[in-house]
Amino acid sequence: MTAETKINLSEQARERLLVAARVVFSENGFQNATVREICRRAEVNIAAINYYFNSKEALFAATLNFEPLLALCKKVNQGSICAQERLLDFIHDFLMQLLDEKEFSVQCQLMARELAEPTPVLGKIVQEAIAPIHQFVANLVCEIVGKKISEAELRRCVFSIFGQCMYYRHGQPVIQRLHPKLRYDHREIEAIAKHIGEFSLAGLKQVAQNKCQ
Amino acid sequence: MTAETKINLSEQARERLLVAARVVFSENGFQNATVREICRRAEVNIAAINYYFNSKEALFAATLNFEPLLALCKKVNQGSICAQERLLDFIHDFLMQLLDEKEFSVQCQLMARELAEPTPVLGKIVQEAIAPIHQFVANLVCEIVGKKISEAELRRCVFSIFGQCMYYRHGQPVIQRLHPKLRYDHREIEAIAKHIGEFSLAGLKQVAQNKCQ
């Protein structure tokens, strides 16, 4: 048995823990997720979490992966299309990551929970993921409405865009009860993205007009 | 000592519990709020909760009061102004109830928490409060864009409006870290209301145009 194989074997429990933790955390949030359920799903002993990661919180921090979200900004920026189109693309891709249950959106769902239910890791999440994509959208908005907009108004525009997107996730428990038949399949997500995109572009145009007067 | 005085005295503990519970629940959410802190604030014994209300959950249900929110719809409807103005008024008053810390917004904050963190009482809240005001806004939107809009698109418009408003509350832990200086005083709330109002009216106009084509 080679050294690599040994590592792979000994790392199996650690890897299984990470996979299981991502699922359980994203389904129940940090606080409601129990180490016992995570270990049960990962098929490891209860003590494994504190053996591989010192604490439940450190395990949670280890499950975080900001790359998909940050990659989204870079991907959108690479296209040489106009700012409006880039905003539409961003909203579409962001919603896909946020709402699609089949993809690796677990990451995004996990971070979305942090918004409403802060944990000690929230500071890191804001600094490394949320702040950059807020800045990214702020730059897009600046391009679209021109730079004559105030800092406060710019912030409100960014909040309007994210607010519309996040509501579908934050409000899910309510939405599910209001519209029990509503499912977030690909067609529905595309329709939502189209709506929010057009809605927001019209809103931004109005804001730009206001400031020109 | 009259019978009425006796009742007032014996009801004091119950009333203090309700007041304290509203504060603690709205600050920490249902789950994070502890019966011990509620009792400490109310200056009653720990057994009082189960004495007056059978359980923590029943106490929570007793703290709910949908009237301020429903009254808001009626008040806005009484003005005989056009639908656009009524929507602006609603957004303004809704944000005031949602964000103002000094008023009796505790109720609204408490219910807002339910959105992201469902408890067994959520069903009641949705049925008696959230569904009616969603329907109220849906009616306003219908008036503004005309009835030619599809049910799904109408739903998305309502979500866009509420999403923008709720983001300021749901996202508060994040917003606080992104913009530490931002405070929700009356001037800021009015500015937010003005922004969301104009942003949304422009969005709705765009939606109406789309459906006309």
Add this chain to the structure above:
DNA sequence: TTTACTTTAAAACAAACGTTTGATACACTT
């Protein structure tokens, strides 16, 4: 095989939670 080290296992830990108990004090009726 012995030795040293890593990984797993069951059990127990301390703390916090909502809830219940049983006793006590009080006001009012008979």
Add this chain to the structure above:
DNA sequence: AAGTGTATCAAACGTTTGTTTTAAAGTAAA
């Protein structure tokens, strides 16, 4: 004065939580 029902209290209950302990099993080098 005795009896009755209400309100309050400290204390403890039974769970559940994340974490730790202690020992056993497994693995690789000597």
